[in-house]
Structures are given as structure tokens and as C-alpha cells.
Amino acid sequence: MLFACFDHLTAYEIYESFSKLNTRCDDLIDNIGLYLDFTNTSKTKFDKFCLKLLSNPRIKDQIRCLKLSNNFTCKQIDAFLSFFSLDEFSHLRLLSLSGINDNHLKMLKSTLSSTSQLSAVYLESQNSMNEIFSPTNV
Structure with a gap:
């Protein structure tokens, strides 16, 4: 029943609501794939x-999808990449970045080849050009 609830919550809400309730909830949370969409998340929740993530590095292994945006946010992509390298997320399958610039593209080219599980990358530049890359082409 908890997995059904988890389907309707963000990763932040799952951890905020169910983490440290009891060992059973902690075990369930530690074994689910996380789909992080920060595009409409407040800066407080994002931070x-x-x-x-910094205090519990095991969470990184659970992340399957990561969506970040610099559009209408406080530079989420820059903030996230100042804390983490994308190659730390060993099970990341989908990466979506909106509002990227040339510096992000250079960094991505050097990092994405080492992200072995990654199957799709969606990039939207500040120039509004949408591109979808296969990690082997980046």
C-alpha cells in the first residue's frame, strides 16, 4: 500500500513524510527507485x-530520473552541479536539463560518458533549442 502512496509523491515528500518513522518504512524507502523532478520545486525544498543527498550518499544509487531547470528557478542546475557530479548517480537513466548554457554542455560532454545506465538526455538551452541526445553521442 505504501508503494501506491509513493507513486503520488515526490522524492522529497517521501523522505520528508516517511523517513525515520520506523525501520520498515526506512527499508522500503531505501529500495525504491526515485524520480526527481525539481522543475517546479521551491528553493527551500530543493536545498x-x-x-x-549529501548526508546520505546511498540515496544517489536510487535515483533513476533527474530533472533540473535554470528557468524560473534560482539556478538549480548550477547549484546541483556545485554539490554533485552526474557520474555519482550510478543508476541514472534519464537526465533532463532546461535552461543550460555552453559551460553546462562542455561539462556534460566530459561527464555523461561515465554514467553507464543513462539511456536518454534531454537538454533545453537558453536559446530555446530542444535537443535529445543518446549518451553515446554526447
Whole structure:
């Protein structure tokens, strides 16, 4: 029943609501794939979840999808990449970045080849050009 609830919550809400309730909930949370979409997340929640990732590196292994945006946010992509390298997320399958610039593209080219599970990359530049890359082509 908890997995059904988890389907309707963000990763932040799952950790905020169910983490540290009891060992059973902690075990369930530690074994689910996480789909992180920060595109409509407040800076406070974004920062709190980044701190949680820093304090518990095992969470990185659970992340399957990561969506970040610099559009209408406080430079999420820059903030996230200042804390983490994408190659730390060993099970990341989908990466979506909106509002990237040339510096991000250079960094991505050097990092994405070492992200072995990655199957799709969606990039939207500040120039509004949408591109979808296969990690082997980046």
C-alpha cells in the first residue's frame, strides 16, 4: 500500500513524510527507485533534498530520473552541479536539463560518458533549442 502512496509523491515528500518513522518504512524507502523532478520545486525544498543527498550518499544509487531547470528557478542546475557530479548517480537513466548554457554542455560532454545506465538526455538551452541526445553521442 505504501508503494501506491509513493507513486503520488515526490522524492522529497517521501523522505520528508516517511523517513525515520520506523525501520520498515526506512527499508522500503531505501529500495525504491526515485524520480526527481525539481522543475517546479521551491528553493527551500530543493536545498533540503540536496542536503539529504549529501548526508546520505546511498540515496544517489536510487535515483533513476533527474530533472533540473535554470528557468524560473534560482539556478538549480548550477547549484546541483556545485554539490554533485552526474557520474555519482550510478543508476541514472534519464537526465533532463532546461535552461543550460555552453559551460553546462562542455561539462556534460566530459561527464555523461561515465554514467553507464543513462539511456536518454534531454537538454533545453537558453536559446530555446530542444535537443535529445543518446549518451553515446554526447
